[in-house]
Amino acid sequence: MNNPNFSQRILAVAMGAAFLTMTGAAVAAPAGEPQARGGAKSADRDSSRSSRKSEAVAETYPEATRKNPTAKASQGMSRKMTEMGKLFDADKRDEARVIADEILADSKANSYEKAYAAQFAAQIAYEADDMPAAIGYFKQAIDADGLDNNAHYGLMINLAQLQQQEEQYVDSLATFDRFFAETRSTDPTLLMVKGQGLYLMQRYDDAAATIKQAIAASDAPKPEWLSMLMQVYLDADQIGEAVKTAEQIAAANPDDKRAQMNLASIYSQADMSDKALGILENLRSSGNLDSANEYKVLFTTYAGIDGREKDVIAVINDGLEKGVLQPEYNTYVALAQAYYFSDQPAQAITAYEKAAPMAKDGETYLNLARVLQQENRITEAKAAARQALAKGIKREKDANVIIALPGK
Numbered sequence: 001m002n003n004p005n006f007s008q009r010i011l012a013v014a015m016g017a018a019f020l021t022m023t024g025a026a027v028a029a030p031a032g033e034p035q036a037r038g039g040a041k042s043a044d045r046d047s048s049r050s051s052r053k054s055e056a057v058a059e060t061y062p063e064a065t066r067k068n069p070t071a072k073a074s075q076g077m078s079r080k081m082t083e084m085g086k087l088f089d090a091d092k093r094d095e096a097r098v099i100a101d102e103i104l105a106d107s108k109a110n111s112y113e114k115a116y117a118a119q120f121a122a123q124i125a126y127e128a129d130d131m132p133a134a135i136g137y138f139k140q141a142i143d144a145d146g147l148d149n150n151a152h153y154g155l156m157i158n159l160a161q162l163q164q165q166e167e168q169y170v171d172s173l174a175t176f177d178r179f180f181a182e183t184r185s186t187d188p189t190l191l192m193v194k195g196q197g198l199y200l201m202q203r204y205d206d207a208a209a210t211i212k213q214a215i216a217a218s219d220a221p222k223p224e225w226l227s228m229l230m231q232v233y234l235d236a237d238q239i240g241e242a243v244k245t246a247e248q249i250a251a252a253n254p255d256d257k258r259a260q261m262n263l264a265s266i267y268s269q270a271d272m273s274d275k276a277l278g279i280l281e282n283l284r285s286s287g288n289l290d291s292a293n294e295y296k297v298l299f300t301t302y303a304g305i306d307g308r309e310k311d312v313i314a315v316i317n318d319g320l321e322k323g324v325l326q327p328e329y330n331t332y333v334a335l336a337q338a339y340y341f342s343d344q345p346a347q348a349i350t351a352y353e354k355a356a357p358m359a360k361d362g363e364t365y366l367n368l369a370r371v372l373q374q375e376n377r378i379t380e381a382k383a384a385a386r387q388a389l390a391k392g393i394k395r396e397k398d399a400n401v402i403i404a405l406p407g408k
Contacts, residue, residue, distance in 0.1 A: 111146030
């Protein structure tokens, strides 16, 4: 039922809008402790650190069931963590990762120290494009359970996204489910990313429910989110719901040609050709139909309806005159067929004569020969049949029958 190219276009737009940027290890540690910088250098690190001491850190997840842990860095381990941070800021990431691994392997390190080291190592591995290691470090940081809620759940989001990016969809969904269960968050953007994962798992009903939850939770849902929901319905063969969603998008964006074209495409898939044609003709009359592909959508939609051959002809000729449609094989064949089935054989012959030399084989020349024969233009029919044989056809007998006709 779906148009593959249309589906891929919608999916690309929607997924690009839904997916978050990986924040890596750039999470705040408890006040007064060494801070991870997340790859961004800072000349005033010390002043920034002292500023954080005097300011209360806002709770991003005030309804979280998890309580902020109280573990702090020991004096001896704190020096090691500070050294790791300095190496990280100096772009000596490999050396910083070595220290992180040492802390993680140290049986004396407490939960906070291990979590803090693991987040650094996760960021370093991520920047090095070592995704398996990054996933492992994120898990270690979360399992250590030593960071404050803001940092802890920030890492959980990163892990869920990275798992999804690496096509570990089951693991990603489990991480997202844990995040939402523990934080009681209704963050619409994160719900969209979860919905995207469900879509990629082909769990369309669950994906639709999650995306609708995201849209309802947002004061200003992005148009791409509705596009994603529409695509879910299309792939689930719920064409009625897809139509409703596409109509909603188009109504909210009356001047957005892409939204109107998408609605026309879905109307066509839903066998609602008259509605599709209404949109396309409105775009053409207003001068907004300005690409070859858009003209092809319009004339092929007409071509699929009995008795609309004259409309096919009008659209193709309009496109050719404006230079939007190029004089190429498929266009001339469509024009020739429309002329033929609307009882305009002379014009059909002219169109076939333009199309035949562009064809990869001789079948179009054979069709030209048949129309010429019907019009009793035998000499021309024979010439076209010979050209058909020269270019190659499936049934040479058909051409030979025309060539054997009485007359020149």
